[in-house]
Amino acid sequence: MSFSDDQLTIEGLSAGEGSGRVLLLACGALAHEILALIRINNWTHMDLQCLPANLHLTPDKIPDEVETAVTKHRSDFDKIFVVYADCGTGGLLEKRCDDLEVQMMAGPHCYSFFEGNEVFASHAETEFAAFYLTDFLVRQFDSFVWKPMGLDRHPQLLEIYFGNYEKLVYLAQTNTPELDRLAEQAAERLGLPYERRFTGYGDLANELVAIT
Amino acid sequence: MSDEEEDLILSELSDDDLVLQMMDDLYDGMKEEIIESVNILLERGWTPYDILTKSLVEGMAIVGIDFRDGILFVPEVLLAAGAMKGGMAILKPLLIETGAPRLGKMVIGTVKGDIHDIGKNLVAMMMEGAGFEILDLGINNSLEDYIGALEAENADILGMSALLTTTMPYMKVVIDTLKEQGKRDDYIVLVGGAPLNEEFGKAIGADAYCRDAAVAVETAKELIARKHNAREA
Numbered sequence: 001m002s003f004s005d006d007q008l009t010i011e012g013l014s015a016g017e018g019s020g021r022v023l024l025l026a027c028g029a030l031a032h033e034i035l036a037l038i039r040i041n042n043w044t045h046m047d048l049q050c051l052p053a054n055l056h057l058t059p060d061k062i063p064d065e066v067e068t069a070v071t072k073h074r075s076d077f078d079k080i081f082v083v084y085a086d087c088g089t090g091g092l093l094e095k096r097c098d099d100l101e102v103q104m105m106a107g108p109h110c111y112s113f114f115e116g117n118e119v120f121a122s123h124a125e126t127e128f129a130a131f132y133l134t135d136f137l138v139r140q141f142d143s144f145v146w147k148p149m150g151l152d153r154h155p156q157l158l159e160i161y162f163g164n165y166e167k168l169v170y171l172a173q174t175n176t177p178e179l180d181r182l183a184e185q186a187a188e189r190l191g192l193p194y195e196r197r198f199t200g201y202g203d204l205a206n207e208l209v210a211i212t
Numbered sequence: 213m214s215d216e217e218e219d220l221i222l223s224e225l226s227d228d229d230l231v232l233q234m235m236d237d238l239y240d241g242m243k244e245e246i247i248e249s250v251n252i253l254l255e256r257g258w259t260p261y262d263i264l265t266k267s268l269v270e271g272m273a274i275v276g277i278d279f280r281d282g283i284l285f286v287p288e289v290l291l292a293a294g295a296m297k298g299g300m301a302i303l304k305p306l307l308i309e310t311g312a313p314r315l316g317k318m319v320i321g322t323v324k325g326d327i328h329d330i331g332k333n334l335v336a337m338m339m340e341g342a343g344f345e346i347l348d349l350g351i352n353n354s355l356e357d358y359i360g361a362l363e364a365e366n367a368d369i370l371g372m373s374a375l376l377t378t379t380m381p382y383m384k385v386v387i388d389t390l391k392e393q394g395k396r397d398d399y400i401v402l403v404g405g406a407p408l409n410e411e412f413g414k415a416i417g418a419d420a421y422c423r424d425a426a427v428a429v430e431t432a433k434e435l436i437a438r439k440h441n442a443r444e445a
Binding site for chain 2: 059086088089090091092108109121124125128129148149150151154156157160161164165
């Protein structure tokens with residue numbers, strides 16, 4: 001399967017032909033990681049469809065988009081698992097998934113479940129001034145952070161956006177020196193101290209194992 | 213921007229044209245021009261209150277509407293707010309001197325564990341522009357911070373803001389504590405922030421959820437008026 005990060009950000013990824021019994025309906029920001037897990041575990045019964053990752057720029061639209069996709073694909077699969085955390089929907093996505101009788105990821109967002117929701121929650125009170133990036137966000141830093149915030153056009157806004165942050169933490173799903181370099185560069189651009197923390201796939205792997 | 217606009221001499225515009233130009237400049241986030249125009253109007257004998265309400269507040273109201281309608285985005289709103297702030301910095305001390313009408317006092321801040329203050333700052337600025345006195349507690353506030361400030365300042369309104377799903381439940385902790393202490397009815401409680409919604413506001417016992425700064429101002433005005441009416445009845 002071939003696709004670009006830009007495609008995952010703007011268009012998402014279409015589902016397969018329904019050959020699997022389980023559809024993973026995911027955020028485009030998670031496509032690489034989910035496909036890696038499918039490959040590693042040989043989960044041939046799972047298909048992946050991704051909604052555009054840039055829905056995160058308007059999280060209030062996520063529940064409706066998820067519902068549309070669930071409704072469209074429900075008859076083609078035995079089970080649909082929504083690979084989104086709350087993702088800024090303030091509990092509305094969870095409620096919608098409950099109404100649709102489909103399961104979803106636990107946790108507030110992907111930073112949390114990649115690190116492990118329990119671990120992430122354990123340092124919530126001491127690390128709330130950290131700005132987190134994942135592998136996808138490192139690769140898509142300009143599309144997801146720099147440009148939507150207008151920092152390419154109005155660099156004077158940097159202090160307004162990031163003045164309260166104390167560090168940038170790169171939660172790394174893979175050991176990729178190039179991503180490490182880009183993440184450090186992003187921290188420099190934001191004027192923040194840099195920290196890298198390897199997480200692997202965290203609770204994403206655990207939850208997908210649980211539904212197999 | 214056209215050459216014609218670049219050559220515009222603000223001091224040569226009539227009052228009406230200058231006010232319209234200020235709204236344009238505010239929309240375009242042109243802080244220096246706003247500062248210059250505010251000073252021109254002051255020199256022409258305008259009261260600080262009239263400058264604030266007829267140019268800056270009206271101009272920001274247009275920005276707010278276009279933001280709500282998806283015509284403007286956060287960066288543009290922040291630039292406009294920065295321009296308004298420039299004008300407010302000149303007017304604020306003068307407003308205090310001239311005793312402009314005050315609608316009430318608001319204590320505002322982001323909740324414990326939340327450093328995201330862009331929305332809170334916009335609300336504080338617009339509330340101030342609308343005639344409310346603001347005590348801005350900044351970021352990461354505990355219930356003791358909020359309740360202590362409400363009492364010390366004899367405030368009318370509590371404004372709490374959160375950007376994170378993980379921090380927004382703290383608003384309920386603050387409201388529940390106010391209830392336990394028998395103080396809940398002493399204050400109007402307004403809540404806001406990206407992951408919040410009306411349902412959440414109701415569930416935690418706030419008086420209102422405000423989706424943006426303009427709604428916060430209108431809601432505060434309405435609830436303050438209702439409170440005054442209730443006192444007089």
